[in-house]
Amino acid sequence: MKILVVDDETDVRTLFEQRFRREIRSGQFEFSFAYSGEEALNYLHGHPSEVVLILSDINMPGMSGLELLRRVKQEYDAPPPPAPMVMMITAYGDTDSYNQAMQLGANDFLTKPVDFGALKEKLLSLEKL
Amino acid sequence: MDSKSFININAELSFSVLVAWGILRAYGKFLNLPVRAPRWSVAANKVWVLGISVAVFGLLFNIKSDHLNGVFWLLTMAGTVALLLRIRDYRPARTILLAIAPFALHYLFEFLAKALGNGLLDEYDDAFDTAQGFAFIWLATFLLIARSQKKNLEAERLLREEEEQNKRRIEAQNMELERLVSERTVALTQQTEELRYTLTELKTTQAQLIQAEKMASLGELTAGIAHEIQNPLNFVNNFSEVSAELVQELEEECQKAERDPELENELLADLKLNLQKITHHGQRASSIVRGMLEHSRASTGERSPADLNALCDEYLRLAYHGLRAKDKTFNATLETHFDPNLGQVEVISQDVGRVLLNLLTNAFYAVQQRQKRQETGYYPTVTVSTRRTSEGSEIRVRDNGLGIPESVKQKIFQPFFTTKPTGEGTGLGLSLSYDIITQGHNGTLTVDSEEGRGTEFVIVLPE
Numbered sequence: 001m002k003i004l005v006v007d008d009e010t011d012v013r014t015l016f017e018q019r020f021r022r023e024i025r026s027g028q029f030e031f032s033f034a035y036s037g038e039e040a041l042n043y044l045h046g047h048p049s050e051v052v053l054i055l056s057d058i059n060m061p062g063m064s065g066l067e068l069l070r071r072v073k074q075e076y077d078a079p080p081p082p083a084p085m086v087m088m089i090t091a092y093g094d095t096d097s098y099n100q101a102m103q104l105g106a107n108d109f110l111t112k113p114v115d116f117g118a119l120k121e122k123l124l125s126l127e128k129l
Numbered sequence: 130m131d132s133k134s135f136i137n138i139n140a141e142l143s144f145s146v147l148v149a150w151g152i153l154r155a156y157g158k159f160l161n162l163p164v165r166a167p168r169w170s171v172a173a174n175k176v177w178v179l180g181i182s183v184a185v186f187g188l189l190f191n192i193k194s195d196h197l198n199g200v201f202w203l204l205t206m207a208g209t210v211a212l213l214l215r216i217r218d219y220r221p222a223r224t225i226l227l228a229i230a231p232f233a234l235h236y237l238f239e240f241l242a243k244a245l246g247n248g249l250l251d252e253y254d255d256a257f258d259t260a261q262g263f264a265f266i267w268l269a270t271f272l273l274i275a276r277s278q279k280k281n282l283e284a285e286r287l288l289r290e291e292e293e294q295n296k297r298r299i300e301a302q303n304m305e306l307e308r309l310v311s312e313r314t315v316a317l318t319q320q321t322e323e324l325r326y327t328l329t330e331l332k333t334t335q336a337q338l339i340q341a342e343k344m345a346s347l348g349e350l351t352a353g354i355a356h357e358i359q360n361p362l363n364f365v366n367n368f369s370e371v372s373a374e375l376v377q378e379l380e381e382e383c384q385k386a387e388r389d390p391e392l393e394n395e396l397l398a399d400l401k402l403n404l405q406k407i408t409h410h411g412q413r414a415s416s417i418v419r420g421m422l423e424h425s426r427a428s429t430g431e432r433s434p435a436d437l438n439a440l441c442d443e444y445l446r447l448a449y450h451g452l453r454a455k456d457k458t459f460n461a462t463l464e465t466h467f468d469p470n471l472g473q474v475e476v477i478s479q480d481v482g483r484v485l486l487n488l489l490t491n492a493f494y495a496v497q498q499r500q501k502r503q504e505t506g507y508y509p510t511v512t513v514s515t516r517r518t519s520e521g522s523e524i525r526v527r528d529n530g531l532g533i534p535e536s537v538k539q540k541i542f543q544p545f546f547t548t549k550p551t552g553e554g555t556g557l558g559l560s561l562s563y564d565i566i567t568q569g570h571n572g573t574l575t576v577d578s579e580e581g582r583g584t585e586f587v588i589v590l591p592e
Contacts, residue, residue: 011364011406018371018399059453062508064460091356097457113363116370 001127002030004084006040006056006068019116029123037063041071044084051084053126058090058097065090066100073105085126089114141198142187146180149205159279160222162212169212179204199240206233220282221275228271232264342557343483356450357417361410368403368410375400416443430569434473435481437522441467441513444482448489449511452497459497459509466514474522474590480565481590484574487558488526488586489513494549495530495584521572521591528585533578541576566590 005016013033023029032051034040037060044051054072058065069086076083085107090097093111101109110119153173157163162170180201187197210233213226239257379396382388445463453459489511496509512527533541540546542563547556566574570590578584 009360009364011410014402014406015364015367015371018375018403019367021399059460061460062462064458066458067460091359092454092457094457100458112359113366116367 001028001052001123002032002050003053003055003123004032004034004040004043004051006034006037006054006060006065007089008035008057008060010035020120023120028127036060037065037068037071040068044072044075049082053123054084054086056086056088058088058101059092066097066104069101069104069106087122142180142184142201145198145201146177149180149202150174150176153205153209156225159276160216160219160225162216165216165219166212169215172208173212176205179208196240196244199236199243203233203237203240206236221279224271224275224278228268228275231260232268235260235264338557339561342561351451351454354417354447354450356454357446358414361413361417364410365407365414368406372400372403372407375403417447429479430477432475432477435476435478437471437474437476437481437524438467438469438515440478440482441465441485441515441524444485445489445511445513448486448493451490452493456497459493459500461493461496461509461511464510464512466512468515468517471515471517471522476590477565477569480569481588484562484565484588485524485526487562488588491558492526492528492530492584492586495528495532497530499530518589520589522589524588524590526586526588527583529583532580532582532584533576534580538576538578542574 056065087108544560545556572590
């Protein structure tokens, strides 16, 4: 399962790679990283219908995570290919952001600090679908 | 001597006494004798005693009546002369003395001539007559002069009295004035005292206001700071946890019969990397806390070398997260163009930090307000750039927000001027910033703004 992680903090890459090292090693998950909304869109355009899931931060300079979510949902409006699932991750767990994300069609809403155990289970359950 | 002659003597003498008494009385008054020479005045009034004495003397020694009369007049004139000599300080008295002197001398000579009876009188009859005429004219003239002198003196005296009165009045006025002045001085001293007290109070209030403004901006930042600290702390926690997992995996690997050295090396390399990450993010958090403490502390006012680029970066993040904490949906692009050759600059870093915080908070506020208008294709952007110029170190804070209208631009550095709704801004931010840059660092703080395009503040700090 190919997962695109979008966050302006570069160390997120190291963290994900270590947290999911067994899954990566076994080829269960494949991670790609983008450090901004714009970069994420470019990646999606360059690798059409590869990414199954997007994990995106909301607050980023330039294009925000919510803007990215809106664009993704817009571009994949009519299948095929099927739209990737989008999970939002934010440090601000306020209801405004949550409602906005849900309204734009986010599949899930996680708050930082990320509970990697729970995330892993979510990803594994998604994979079984 | 017969009774007829006695009566004749008395009649003539009486008349002379009466005339003398009259003249003396008139001139006593003229010379103001009762005041000037009281005892002489009493004596002059009692000239009749002299008359009686002369009469009694004549009777006793049987002297010719016209001689007696002469004696009386001579004595009277002698007394008068003595009196006038006594009061000669008075100018009219001297004039009268001068007036009667020839007359008296003439009378004396005539009397002596008559008394001796040597025919001198007959021989020089014409001369005596002329002398008498001259003496009379002299007497009359000088008496007139004496009168006018007295009048002049009187006028002078009046003038003097008036002057004296004026002087007294002026003195009284002076005293009144002095009293008023001293009263006013007391009032003024009191006022000065009050003003000094008010000034002290104002200074205290100003210091409190500055501190309050600082605390207000700190309050705005709290959420941003919390976020800024939370992020590195998350990394610290995550990398610690994952490192524990790595160690466990490494231990498991070590107990295997067939160990994989490549995997072991990879795990060790990851562990080393993680420890570096933990240290890095831990330091990031501490530097934020340090910055926060520094911001809230009262300024020491001492310059020390500081890395302006790092300062700008730190406050850019703080300001950004401060606003984002309040408006969760707010998002902006932060651009930095830092001159790597800027080096260390001597500044009061807390104060410059406050200025940057103010300018950046304003910049984010401006782009946020513009974003609310939902213009298509608008990306809020705040840019901070540093540059070394010939004038010194330059910091530019630019935003593409609403811009400042010309009418407002004149007032933005005035204390208490704010365009924010009541309760949202103290109106002291830019005013204090201006003071910090211009007075605290001898630099300049200028603004360039275009309505609808954005605003740029430029700080220049001379070497």
